[in-house]
Amino acid sequence: MTAMISAAVLGSAGIVHADVTSQSSATTPTDTSEVVAKTTDLGKAALTTSQTTESSADQNSNRQESTAPVSSNDQEKKASVENNQNNTEKTTNPEKEQSSDTVLKSSVSSVANNENKEVKSVTPATSSFATDENIVSQRTVPQANSTITVSNPTDYPTQAAKLVGKNSQGQPYYIYQIVNLRNPTLDSQQARLILAVDPANPQGNNFVYVTTDQYKKIYGNVYVIAPGRYADIAVGTSGSTSPNGENSRIFRVSNTQPFTFNFNGKTISVPASVSIKSVRTVNPVYGLGNQAKINYTDKVDITPELNNPAIEYIYRDKDGNYTTNSALPTNVPVNGITGQRFLITNVDNYKQVVKGYYLTNQKDSLSNTANGKDYQGTISQFQIGKYYQKTLYNWDRSVSQTLIYELLDPQGTMNISLVRPNAKTETKRVAVGQVDRFSNGTLARNPFVPGANAVQLVYADLGHIIPVDENGQVISQDQPIYNNDETDAHKAAATASPDLTAEGWVLNDPKQATITPANPGEDTKVEYRRVIINTETKTVTQTVKYEYADGITEGRPSLPAPRVQVATFTHTTITNPVTGDIISDTWTPAQKFTTVYSPKVDGFYADFAYVGGNDNVTQNTPDTTFVVKYAGPNENVEHQTVTQTVHYQYKDGITEGRPALPQDNVQQKSFTHTVKTDPEGNIIEDTWTPDQADNQFTAVKSPNIHDEATDTNYYYDQAVVGGNTNVTQSTPDTEFIVYYLPGNITTQSKSITQTVHYAYRDGVTQGRPALPTDNVQRVTFTQKIETNPFTGDVTGYSWDPIYSKFDSVQTPELKGFYADQEVAGGDTHVIPEDSDTTYTVYYAAPVSKITDEKHVTQTITYEYADGITANRPTLPRTDVQTKVFYRTVTTNPWTDKVISDTWSPAQNFTVVQTPTINGYYYDQAQAGSNSAVTHENPDTEYIVQYAPGKVTTEDKTVTQTIKYEYADGVTEGRPTLPADNTITVDFTHTIVRDPWTDKVISDTWSPAQTINPVESPTIDGFTPDHAEIPGKTITYDSENLEYVVKYTKDEEPNKPTPEEPTPEEPTTPEPEKPNGPVEETPTPSQPQPTVPAPEAPVQQPTKPVEESSEIPVINQVVSAKPAAPNKEANNKLPQTGNQDSTAIIGLGLVTAFASLFGFGKRKSEK
Structure with missing residues (x-):
C-alpha cells in the first residue's frame, strides 16, 4: 500500500510532559501513567516547532528547517508543510514566558491544506547511517588505576541502529526509544518510530525515524527536533491530519528542553524529556528504565544524559536520609550515555577514606563479576540529589500536567510529585517497582530499575567518644570523632579518649585510654572519675618601719604607718583516685615585692629615699624588715597681702532721693614666705605658700538697685567686674568703679x-x-x-x-x-x-441609622418518635417563621451621644395545625404560639412527634374432640378403637391504642372459622351410632365441643334388630374462663372499616403498655367492649372485629340437629 509521511510546523508551547496510556480507546485513555503538568515556573521553557530532514553523512548539506512528506511512489503527488517560523513564539524572554497562559497559540499548516504545494525533500539513505558498533568508548580513570569500558545495552536494537545517522565526529546516533504506532502500517508492516540522540550532545536535538518492525528502510524524512520544539508526523493514508481531530494520523513528538524552576521552596534544574502524543496510541518496543509495555496516548521519556557518574559518593545522615555532601569525593563520571553498560576494573580502588566518615557498604560487596574485582553496571537515569521531569501537553500546546521525580535512596525509592495548573502539588513516596495513584487518576510509576545503576558508595558520619561520669551523665563537650582507618574506609581506627585532667576528670578504666570501635557509626561512652585535690598555703612578708632619729615623737607629725607587703603561695597536689599516683605537685609562681619610697614628713627628712624590692619572691624567701629614720630642718617665715576693691557710684553724681549704693566689695589674698635650711645652714627650701586654698579673685557681679517707693530700676554700666584666676604674692592691688543710672520709660x-x-x-x-x-x-x-x-x-x-x-x-x-x-x-x-x-459654632441635623438586625424564628419540626423514616410516609416539611426586628439609633451628629434607641414593634407568629399522616398519630394537634414577640425573645423550636398505634393481642383456642367407644364398654378381644379425633381452632384478639393517650382505637377478634364434617372410622363387625359428625362454624366465643361415637356389634343373621337407641345429648365440657370479657352480641356482617381521626394531645401515660414494633394501623374498627389483653403481638396487622352472624345461626341449627339425632353431651363412662 502507499504510505504517507508528513510533518506540520506548529507554534510554541510551555514546557511539560508525561506518559498517558490507552488500551482500548484513542480518546479515553484507560491507564494514565506518569503524567506531568505545567506551572508558571515551568513556563520559562517553551516548545517551538522545528523539523529538519537528514540523509546520510554526505547529504548533510541538504538539511531543511521544514519537512515535506515523501511517499514510496514517486508518481504520487507530494504534500508539503508551510514553515511559519515568524509565527512561532520565541523563548528568549523567560519572564515573558513565565507569565504566559497555559494555552499557547500555534500556527498549524496541515497537509490537507497544502496538497498543491511542493517543497523539495530529501530521502535519507535506508541502511548506511551507522554500523553495528557495540563498544562505544573506553576511558582510563587516572586516579584509581582502574579503567571504565562503556558498551551499548545487551538488548540494544542493532538492526534498527543500521538506519540511524552519525554526528560530525562519525559517532552513530544513540537509540533510546522505539514505539509501535497503533493502526498505521507501511508496506503491510507494523509502523514504528525510532527516537535517537547525538551521543556528543544527548540533551540537544532529537532524531526521529519512521520505519517498520522489519527495520528495512526509513519512510519519509528524518525529523530533527531541536530543544524547545516539536514536530507533527502524519503516518498512514487514513484519518485527518488535524492535530486535534478524532481519528488523526498525527504523532506529535515534543522535545522539552532542560529548564530551572522553583519547586517546594527551592530552585531545581531538570534535564530534557521527549513526549509522543497521538490519538491512535503508541506501544513501547524498546526503551530505557522501567517501562510498562501498554498503549499510550502520551508517551514521555527522560532524555539520556552524557557523562552521568559510574561511581556515586552518597551521604546518609543519622535519620537515614540520603543526599550529597561536599565533604565526600566528587562523583566519577563515565564517558557514556544513560542506559549504556559499563565495566569498572578493580572497583575497590574507588573506596576512599574520608575524614570523619566511614563507608557503609558491606566489605567486598562492590564487585559483581566472576573475577571478584570488577563491577558491571548500567549508566542510570537517576542520581540522588537531582530532579527529573516528564511533561504532558494538550493538543492546543497548553500544559496538561508535570511529574517531578526525585531519587531518595540507593534502593530506588522515589518521591513523585504531580504539578498541575491551578491545583495543589501532590507528592507520593513510591517504592521501587511499585505504582501509586494521584487524586486525578494519574499513576505514579517508579521508573527506577534495580541493578541498572552506578556503583553507589554510601558514607555516614563516624561516631564520637562521649565522656560520662559513673551515672552515665555527659561531663564534657570534648567529644572527639573516631579516627579513620587509613587502610580501610569501612572502619574507624583507634582513637584516644580525651584528656580531661584540666577539667578535673580522669579515666575510670585506663584500658579505655584508646577506643577501637566495632561499629564505626555508633558513639562510645567512656567513664571518668573526679580527681582528688589537696592544697596548703604559705606567706612571705617585706616590712618597712619609720622612726625619728632622736626617738622624740611628741609635738611632731605622726610618722607613716609600717608598709607591709605579703606574698601568699599555694601548694597543690592532684592525685588520681583510681591509681593513687600523684598527677601534679605544684606551688603557685614566684611573685614580686615592690620598692617602697619614703613618705614625706613635714619638717623632717628621711635617711633613705627608698628601701626594699625583690623581683623573685618564692615560698622559700625569708621575711625581711627595713627601718627609715627622720630628722628635722631650720626655717624663717614672713607674710604679704594682695587686695582687689570694687566701688559703686551714680553716673550723674545725684544720690539724694535715690536708694543707697552698695558697699565696696573688697577681696584679699595673703601669702607666707618660708625659707628652710638644714642644720648646716644650707637652704633646703625657699617657697611662697598661699594662706588660703582659693588663690584667685572672683569676678564680682554688680548688684541690682530698685527703688520700691517709686518702682524705679537703676542700671549698671558693667554687669561683672574684677576677677583674677592666678593671684600670687607678686600681683599688685587693683580697684574698679561701677556706675548706675535709672531706666528710660515709654508706653x-x-x-x-x-x-x-x-x-x-x-x-x-x-x-x-x-x-x-x-x-x-x-x-x-x-x-x-x-x-x-x-x-x-x-x-x-x-x-x-x-x-x-x-x-x-x-x-x-x-x-x-x-x-x-x-x-x-x-x-x-x-x-x-x-x-x-x-x-465657629456649627449646627447639624441628628443622625439616624439602623445598627442592629435581629431575626427571631419559630421552627416546628416533624419527626417520628423512634427516629425511623425508612418505608414510612414522608414527614411534613419543617415550618419556619421568621420575624425581623431593626434597631434604630439616633445620635447627636457631633458627640455621637444617643438621642433615641428603639427597636421595631412586636410581631406575632402563627399557630400551625399539625398535618395528619395515615396510620400514625401525633402528640400535638397544633404547634407554635401566636403570642407577640420582640427582638428580645429567643428563637423557639417545637417538635411534633408521630408514632404508630400500640397493638396488643391475645389468643384463644376452641377444641372439638371426638371420642370412640364400644357401646357395651367391652374392648377385650375386639379391634382397637380409633384414637380421639381432636380439632383446634385459634382466634386472635387485637387491640390498637393511641400511642400518646393510650385510648383504645380498635378492638377486634379474628373472624369465625368452619370445622368440616368428620366421618366415623369403620370397625369390622361393628356399626357406629353416627356415620359422621357434621361440620360446624366456630367463633371466638364458642365453647369446646366433645362428641362420643359408640360402636355396636353387628347382630347375627336372623336375630331381631333392637330398636335404635335414643341418642344422648352431646357432652358439653366445662368452658374455660376467658382472659377477659367476650363480646356476645354479633356485629353486622363485614362492616365498612373507618380510619379513626387522631385526638388532641394528652399527657403520656406514666406506665405505658408494651408497644408493638412499628405497625401502622389502617382501616381500623373500634370494638364496643375490648377484651383485656394477655400478651402483645409484634409485627402483626390487626384483624377486624366482625362476627359472622350466619355462623351463630349455623351453630344453633347444629345443636338442634344434634338433639334430634341423639348425640351431644354424655357423661364420661369408664
Whole structure:
C-alpha cells in the first residue's frame, strides 16, 4: 500500500510532559501513567516547532528547517508543510514566558491544506547511517588505576541502529526509544518510530525515524527536533491530519528542553524529556528504565544524559536520609550515555577514606563479576540529589500536567510529585517497582530499575567518644570523632579518649585510654572519675618601719604607718583516685615585692629615699624588715597681702532721693614666705605658700538697685567686674568703679477681640432657621516699656491689665439642629501677646441609622418518635417563621451621644395545625404560639412527634374432640378403637391504642372459622351410632365441643334388630374462663372499616403498655367492649372485629340437629 509521511510546523508551547496510556480507546485513555503538568515556573521553557530532514553523512548539506512528506511512489503527488517560523513564539524572554497562559497559540499548516504545494525533500539513505558498533568508548580513570569500558545495552536494537545517522565526529546516533504506532502500517508492516540522540550532545536535538518492525528502510524524512520544539508526523493514508481531530494520523513528538524552576521552596534544574502524543496510541518496543509495555496516548521519556557518574559518593545522615555532601569525593563520571553498560576494573580502588566518615557498604560487596574485582553496571537515569521531569501537553500546546521525580535512596525509592495548573502539588513516596495513584487518576510509576545503576558508595558520619561520669551523665563537650582507618574506609581506627585532667576528670578504666570501635557509626561512652585535690598555703612578708632619729615623737607629725607587703603561695597536689599516683605537685609562681619610697614628713627628712624590692619572691624567701629614720630642718617665715576693691557710684553724681549704693566689695589674698635650711645652714627650701586654698579673685557681679517707693530700676554700666584666676604674692592691688543710672520709660496700647460665629456644617441655609448673629467682645491692654540707659536695650515691659478674660458664650438653641459646642469662647485667659480669635459654632441635623438586625424564628419540626423514616410516609416539611426586628439609633451628629434607641414593634407568629399522616398519630394537634414577640425573645423550636398505634393481642383456642367407644364398654378381644379425633381452632384478639393517650382505637377478634364434617372410622363387625359428625362454624366465643361415637356389634343373621337407641345429648365440657370479657352480641356482617381521626394531645401515660414494633394501623374498627389483653403481638396487622352472624345461626341449627339425632353431651363412662 502507499504510505504517507508528513510533518506540520506548529507554534510554541510551555514546557511539560508525561506518559498517558490507552488500551482500548484513542480518546479515553484507560491507564494514565506518569503524567506531568505545567506551572508558571515551568513556563520559562517553551516548545517551538522545528523539523529538519537528514540523509546520510554526505547529504548533510541538504538539511531543511521544514519537512515535506515523501511517499514510496514517486508518481504520487507530494504534500508539503508551510514553515511559519515568524509565527512561532520565541523563548528568549523567560519572564515573558513565565507569565504566559497555559494555552499557547500555534500556527498549524496541515497537509490537507497544502496538497498543491511542493517543497523539495530529501530521502535519507535506508541502511548506511551507522554500523553495528557495540563498544562505544573506553576511558582510563587516572586516579584509581582502574579503567571504565562503556558498551551499548545487551538488548540494544542493532538492526534498527543500521538506519540511524552519525554526528560530525562519525559517532552513530544513540537509540533510546522505539514505539509501535497503533493502526498505521507501511508496506503491510507494523509502523514504528525510532527516537535517537547525538551521543556528543544527548540533551540537544532529537532524531526521529519512521520505519517498520522489519527495520528495512526509513519512510519519509528524518525529523530533527531541536530543544524547545516539536514536530507533527502524519503516518498512514487514513484519518485527518488535524492535530486535534478524532481519528488523526498525527504523532506529535515534543522535545522539552532542560529548564530551572522553583519547586517546594527551592530552585531545581531538570534535564530534557521527549513526549509522543497521538490519538491512535503508541506501544513501547524498546526503551530505557522501567517501562510498562501498554498503549499510550502520551508517551514521555527522560532524555539520556552524557557523562552521568559510574561511581556515586552518597551521604546518609543519622535519620537515614540520603543526599550529597561536599565533604565526600566528587562523583566519577563515565564517558557514556544513560542506559549504556559499563565495566569498572578493580572497583575497590574507588573506596576512599574520608575524614570523619566511614563507608557503609558491606566489605567486598562492590564487585559483581566472576573475577571478584570488577563491577558491571548500567549508566542510570537517576542520581540522588537531582530532579527529573516528564511533561504532558494538550493538543492546543497548553500544559496538561508535570511529574517531578526525585531519587531518595540507593534502593530506588522515589518521591513523585504531580504539578498541575491551578491545583495543589501532590507528592507520593513510591517504592521501587511499585505504582501509586494521584487524586486525578494519574499513576505514579517508579521508573527506577534495580541493578541498572552506578556503583553507589554510601558514607555516614563516624561516631564520637562521649565522656560520662559513673551515672552515665555527659561531663564534657570534648567529644572527639573516631579516627579513620587509613587502610580501610569501612572502619574507624583507634582513637584516644580525651584528656580531661584540666577539667578535673580522669579515666575510670585506663584500658579505655584508646577506643577501637566495632561499629564505626555508633558513639562510645567512656567513664571518668573526679580527681582528688589537696592544697596548703604559705606567706612571705617585706616590712618597712619609720622612726625619728632622736626617738622624740611628741609635738611632731605622726610618722607613716609600717608598709607591709605579703606574698601568699599555694601548694597543690592532684592525685588520681583510681591509681593513687600523684598527677601534679605544684606551688603557685614566684611573685614580686615592690620598692617602697619614703613618705614625706613635714619638717623632717628621711635617711633613705627608698628601701626594699625583690623581683623573685618564692615560698622559700625569708621575711625581711627595713627601718627609715627622720630628722628635722631650720626655717624663717614672713607674710604679704594682695587686695582687689570694687566701688559703686551714680553716673550723674545725684544720690539724694535715690536708694543707697552698695558697699565696696573688697577681696584679699595673703601669702607666707618660708625659707628652710638644714642644720648646716644650707637652704633646703625657699617657697611662697598661699594662706588660703582659693588663690584667685572672683569676678564680682554688680548688684541690682530698685527703688520700691517709686518702682524705679537703676542700671549698671558693667554687669561683672574684677576677677583674677592666678593671684600670687607678686600681683599688685587693683580697684574698679561701677556706675548706675535709672531706666528710660515709654508706653503703647493694644486691643484684642473674641468673635463667636454661627454656621450650618453643610453650608446650606435655605429653608432652615436663621442663624444667631455673631457675638463680638473686646479687651484693651496698655504696655509700659523700659530700656537700659547705657545700652538702649529693652530690659522689661509690663501690661495693664496683666491679663483679662472673655466671657463664655452659651450657644443658642436652633430647633431641629444640634451644635458642635454648648459653650464657645472664654475658655482661657487673654494676655496681651494673644491675637484676635474667632470661634465657629456649627449646627447639624441628628443622625439616624439602623445598627442592629435581629431575626427571631419559630421552627416546628416533624419527626417520628423512634427516629425511623425508612418505608414510612414522608414527614411534613419543617415550618419556619421568621420575624425581623431593626434597631434604630439616633445620635447627636457631633458627640455621637444617643438621642433615641428603639427597636421595631412586636410581631406575632402563627399557630400551625399539625398535618395528619395515615396510620400514625401525633402528640400535638397544633404547634407554635401566636403570642407577640420582640427582638428580645429567643428563637423557639417545637417538635411534633408521630408514632404508630400500640397493638396488643391475645389468643384463644376452641377444641372439638371426638371420642370412640364400644357401646357395651367391652374392648377385650375386639379391634382397637380409633384414637380421639381432636380439632383446634385459634382466634386472635387485637387491640390498637393511641400511642400518646393510650385510648383504645380498635378492638377486634379474628373472624369465625368452619370445622368440616368428620366421618366415623369403620370397625369390622361393628356399626357406629353416627356415620359422621357434621361440620360446624366456630367463633371466638364458642365453647369446646366433645362428641362420643359408640360402636355396636353387628347382630347375627336372623336375630331381631333392637330398636335404635335414643341418642344422648352431646357432652358439653366445662368452658374455660376467658382472659377477659367476650363480646356476645354479633356485629353486622363485614362492616365498612373507618380510619379513626387522631385526638388532641394528652399527657403520656406514666406506665405505658408494651408497644408493638412499628405497625401502622389502617382501616381500623373500634370494638364496643375490648377484651383485656394477655400478651402483645409484634409485627402483626390487626384483624377486624366482625362476627359472622350466619355462623351463630349455623351453630344453633347444629345443636338442634344434634338433639334430634341423639348425640351431644354424655357423661364420661369408664
